[in-house]
Amino acid sequence: MRACGVAEKSGAVQSLWLPRPRSPGPGEILLDVLAAGVGPWDLLPASGSWDVGLRLPAALGVEGAGRVVAVGPDVTAPAVGDLVLAHSAPLPGHSGLWAEQVLLRAADAAPLPEGLDPARAAALPVNGLTACQALDWLDLSSGMHLLVTNGAGVTGALALQLAVAAGVQVTATASPRSFDRLRRLGATDVIDYHRPAWPREVGRVFDAALAAAPGTAVTAAELVRPGGRLCSITSDAPAASAELASTDLYVRPDAETLAVLADQLRDGVLDLPTEVLPLDEGPGAFDRSSKGLTGGTKLVLRVTGPASSDTMPA
Numbered sequence: 001m002r003a004c005g006v007a008e009k010s011g012a013v014q015s016l017w018l019p020r021p022r023s024p025g026p027g028e029i030l031l032d033v034l035a036a037g038v039g040p041w042d043l044l045p046a047s048g049s050w051d052v053g054l055r056l057p058a059a060l061g062v063e064g065a066g067r068v069v070a071v072g073p074d075v076t077a078p079a080v081g082d083l084v085l086a087h088s089a090p091l092p093g094h095s096g097l098w099a100e101q102v103l104l105r106a107a108d109a110a111p112l113p114e115g116l117d118p119a120r121a122a123a124l125p126v127n128g129l130t131a132c133q134a135l136d137w138l139d140l141s142s143g144m145h146l147l148v149t150n151g152a153g154v155t156g157a158l159a160l161q162l163a164v165a166a167g168v169q170v171t172a173t174a175s176p177r178s179f180d181r182l183r184r185l186g187a188t189d190v191i192d193y194h195r196p197a198w199p200r201e202v203g204r205v206f207d208a209a210l211a212a213a214p215g216t217a218v219t220a221a222e223l224v225r226p227g228g229r230l231c232s233i234t235s236d237a238p239a240a241s242a243e244l245a246s247t248d249l250y251v252r253p254d255a256e257t258l259a260v261l262a263d264q265l266r267d268g269v270l271d272l273p274t275e276v277l278p279l280d281e282g283p284g285a286f287d288r289s290s291k292g293l294t295g296g297t298k299l300v301l302r303v304t305g306p307a308s309s310d311t312m313p314a
Contacts, residue, residue, distance in 0.1 A: 006046050147220055147223055148173070151178070171189040205225045
């Protein structure tokens with residue numbers, strides 16, 4: 001089958017031909033992949049820094065959408081023929097979703113809502129779950145003030161929207177070209193992170209901070225009130241103290257939450273700009289994503305369907 005991934009340790013990301021997966025075992029489903037998301041985290045399995053169970057040569061990708069074509073002997077849902085989306089790790093078939101077929105854990109799969117394009121759905125799982133899990137840990141309530149660094153990034157923008165919907169006042173850092181969009185999404189204030197003095201220009205302390213840009217967690221922590229909380233999704237959270245609850249968050253599969261997010265995306269409640277590319281452009285998409293060259297747009301590989309690239313509106 002066609003795939004995109006790595007053939008050997010420390011090897012380049014490339015187009016591959018791989019054997020089709022085995023039949024699903026207990027608790028597993030076999031998916032015909034329609035589309036798969038691309039994110040900076042894909043650099044970690046490719047380099048071996050995040051063990052998602054790959055056995056090389058293997059496809060990359062830990063999120064996507066597709067149609068169930070076989071289920072394990074004990075699986076009652078989803079059923080054969082169902083359309084689903086998922087973030088799954090570790091990968092039971094030791095290969096990822098940048099391929100025509102993949103084995104997933106049935107418990108990780110959420111139903112694809114009617115009316116939601118699979119390529120658009122494939123953009124959601126990792127970023128959406130990361131945003132939700134970060135906000136859950138920060139434990140904010142209506143009227144509180146949240147700082148989000150890299151508010152224009154995919155995860156930062158989703159967290160901003162979810163927080164605003166819960167009544168939280170959000171200040172985001174971004175480049176000026178993203179100011180108008182973030183204000184439309186509900187940001188109370190937007191700060192230009194290029195300005196060296198931006199932390200002193202904020203003009204307030206925050207109840208919590210979400211560090212979504214590498215190297216910003218320490219600065220963000222200094223802007224959180226005593227007794228506040230900081231969550232970093234870039235593995236750079238400062239040590240917790242008596243005055244600051246602090247954590248590094250690593251995304252977990254969660255089909256129940258993903259189903260809710262998928263409905264919100266289908267209904268237009270969530271804004272998620274998406275660029276869809278054919279599978280054979282996977283190496284270039286990986287390069288752009290790992291270097292942060294996506295401009296806040298989520299890249300998706302369409303495994304089946306039109307071969308030309310297209311951009312989906314928010």
